[in-house]
Amino acid sequence: MNAYRILLAGNPNVGKSTVFNALTGLKQHTGNWSGKTVDLACGTFCCDGVSVTVTDLPGTYSVISNSAEEEIARNAILFEPSDLVLAVADATCLARNLNLLLQIREIAPSVALCVNLMDEAERKGIAVDLAQLEQALRIPVIGISAHRKRDLSRLKHWLTHLLPDMPMSDPSPPFFYPKPIEDAMARLASYLPPSDFSERVLPLKALDNPAIAAQLLDALSIGNRERCAFLSAVQTERDALSAQGISPVNLRDMVVESIVATSNRIASAHTRVRTPASHTYKWDKILTSRRFGIPIMLGFLGLLLWITVCGANLPSQLLFSLFEGFTPYLSAFWNLLHLPPFLASLLTDGVYHTVSWVTAVMLPPMAIFFPLFYPLQRSVFYADYPVLPVFGKHTLAIRTVGGFRLVYPVFYPDWNRCHAGRHQTVHPLLFSGRPCRVLFGTSAVSQAKDWGNTALLSGRPYRQNPGQSDSGFRSRRCRHLVDGKHHGLR
Amino acid sequence: MPVTLASTSLGERVYIHRLTATGTMRRRLLDLGFTPGNSIVPLYRSPLGDPTAYAVMGTVIALRSSDAETVLVVPHQEEARS
Numbered sequence: 001m002n003a004y005r006i007l008l009a010g011n012p013n014v015g016k017s018t019v020f021n022a023l024t025g026l027k028q029h030t031g032n033w034s035g036k037t038v039d040l041a042c043g044t045f046c047c048d049g050v051s052v053t054v055t056d057l058p059g060t061y062s063v064i065s066n067s068a069e070e071e072i073a074r075n076a077i078l079f080e081p082s083d084l085v086l087a088v089a090d091a092t093c094l095a096r097n098l099n100l101l102l103q104i105r106e107i108a109p110s111v112a113l114c115v116n117l118m119d120e121a122e123r124k125g126i127a128v129d130l131a132q133l134e135q136a137l138r139i140p141v142i143g144i145s146a147h148r149k150r151d152l153s154r155l156k157h158w159l160t161h162l163l164p165d166m167p168m169s170d171p172s173p174p175f176f177y178p179k180p181i182e183d184a185m186a187r188l189a190s191y192l193p194p195s196d197f198s199e200r201v202l203p204l205k206a207l208d209n210p211a212i213a214a215q216l217l218d219a220l221s222i223g224n225r226e227r228c229a230f231l232s233a234v235q236t237e238r239d240a241l242s243a244q245g246i247s248p249v250n251l252r253d254m255v256v257e258s259i260v261a262t263s264n265r266i267a268s269a270h271t272r273v274r275t276p277a278s279h280t281y282k283w284d285k286i287l288t289s290r291r292f293g294i295p296i297m298l299g300f301l302g303l304l305l306w307i308t309v310c311g312a313n314l315p316s317q318l319l320f321s322l323f324e325g326f327t328p329y330l331s332a333f334w335n336l337l338h339l340p341p342f343l344a345s346l347l348t349d350g351v352y353h354t355v356s357w358v359t360a361v362m363l364p365p366m367a368i369f370f371p372l373f374y375p376l377q378r379s380v381f382y383a384d385y386p387v388l389p390v391f392g393k394h395t396l397a398i399r400t401v402g403g404f405r406l407v408y409p410v411f412y413p414d415w416n417r418c419h420a421g422r423h424q425t426v427h428p429l430l431f432s433g434r435p436c437r438v439l440f441g442t443s444a445v446s447q448a449k450d451w452g453n454t455a456l457l458s459g460r461p462y463r464q465n466p467g468q469s470d471s472g473f474r475s476r477r478c479r480h481l482v483d484g485k486h487h488g489l490r
Numbered sequence: 491m492p493v494t495l496a497s498t499s500l501g502e503r504v505y506i507h508r509l510t511a512t513g514t515m516r517r518r519l520l521d522l523g524f525t526p527g528n529s530i531v532p533l534y535r536s537p538l539g540d541p542t543a544y545a546v547m548g549t550v551i552a553l554r555s556s557d558a559e560t561v562l563v564v565p566h567q568e569e570a571r572s
């Protein structure tokens with residue numbers, strides 16, 4: 001049986017872990033907050049006589065920068081031997097996802113794209129032309145909706161047919177950097193023996209990120225003299241670029257800009273967006289507005305309470321008279337036992353009456369209120385503004401005290417795509433990840449406890465300085481990747 | 491004339507001119523799509539005025555005003571890259 005290894009990469013929250021679980025049948029916990037996958041989970045599936053080992057990489061927006069997850073993802077792509085990097089992308093914001101894909105495409109020899117959430121994109125009026133995308137990117141592309149069983153088995157078959165004769169991705173780069181950088185890269189490439197990295201990755205990294213370049217050079221077994229020659233050439237090129245006004249910071253900006261511009265261009269060329277109905281936005285605005293939000297919510301809760309109270313009256317009376325109906329039988333029973341009258345009265349008028357009264361009063365409202373409230377609690381989106389004054393200071397305090405990465409309590413109507421700029425994605429744990437309409441204008445107070453959980457669940461040690469080692473939260477399995485003890489070249 | 495992203499009003503589409511942030515924050519902003527030439531629409535502002543949510547590359551991103559001040563924007567795309 002042929003065995004293959006694939007790496008799953010993608011932005012946070014594109015359904016990578018869902019795809020991984022569905023492919024491998026493992027129960028890796030999927031969650032609606034980003035940076036979920038800090039560990040590199042592995043699993044294997046067999047299909048059509050092919051065995052495929054899948055490794056789930058942490059979700060990242062890029063593999064250029066230096067955050068811990070990005071480092072793990074990048075080193076895995078560069079140094080883990082794999083037959084294919086399967087990039088998972090979100091069809092609803094393709095440009096953003098293509099940004100990562102292009103970066104991966106540059107450092108991995110064979111890449112395929114799996115566009116997830118096709119159904120949601122459709123719902124939002126976004127049509128992705130997969131065939132055109134395939135042509136533009138020159139890699140295999142498949143579109144799925146990961147929560148559909150049918151789509152996942154389609155993905156499995158697609159992969160198992162793709163892997164045995166996986167063509168190397170077209171070696172010509174999918175985009176070019178500004179000319180001075182390209183020229184410098186070409187000159188540097190001439191110093192290197194041919195390998196997967198020699199053409200573009202290593203020259204670029206040498207200019208941009210010497211630490212990774214050193215790791216790549218280690219992997220590329222070249223003699224000391226060639227290495228020294230290359231490094232001095234790198235220094236010359238860096239100086240030359242600086243002389244042209246391209247300092248290391250500028251260089252990084254230009255690199256990122258060209259990638260973003262390319263992904264914007266490709267995404268806008270191959271997706272059609274029907275402008276979403278503006279009434280959704282309008283409703284969101286009204287329901288979350290300062291003026292109407294809280295009154296609407298209170299009105300809603302009031303209505304609920306009114307239904308509960310009024311609706312409960314009749315069943316309460318019925319229950320009470322039912323319980324009353326039993327009293328004569330109870331007295332007869334006490335007589336049968338020859339209980340003294342004071343004890344019988346204590347039991348009947350005291351215990352029995354109280355219990356039946358409490359039950360008759362409490363049970364119907366509960367039976368009405370909870371079934372009504374439960375679906376609201378589950379399906380309804382608790383927006384938004386009123387949360388901030390209550391929890392804003394609190395969470396900010398946690399952030400500074402704990403040194404933890406934190407979910408900001410800033411929630412906006414389009415839940416699914418809500419991000420906090422500084423650290424990570426903001427995602428409501430309370431909702432199942434579907435785009436929700438606003439029904440309540442504010443967060444119910446009872447959700448305060450969930451905020452605590454949100455902060456805790458997403459609270460992983462936040463490293464300001466990527467150079468520091470904190471092995472605490474990284475698994476042993478992936479630490480070797482970070483430390484650069486790689487498996488050599490593919 | 492570039493203004494800071496923090497000073498833009500809601501619903502008004504602007505284009506990124508350049509970033510003045512440095513270090514980690516600069517890289518983070520670039521990763522999130524705050525690159526010169528990209529368009530941004532400020533969508534919602536929290537009651538206390540900070541943070542604000544912006545639509546960038548099909549995603550809503552919330553920035554503190556201290557961070558939004560490091561993003562310089564212009565009203566027209568042609569000016570963004572000059």
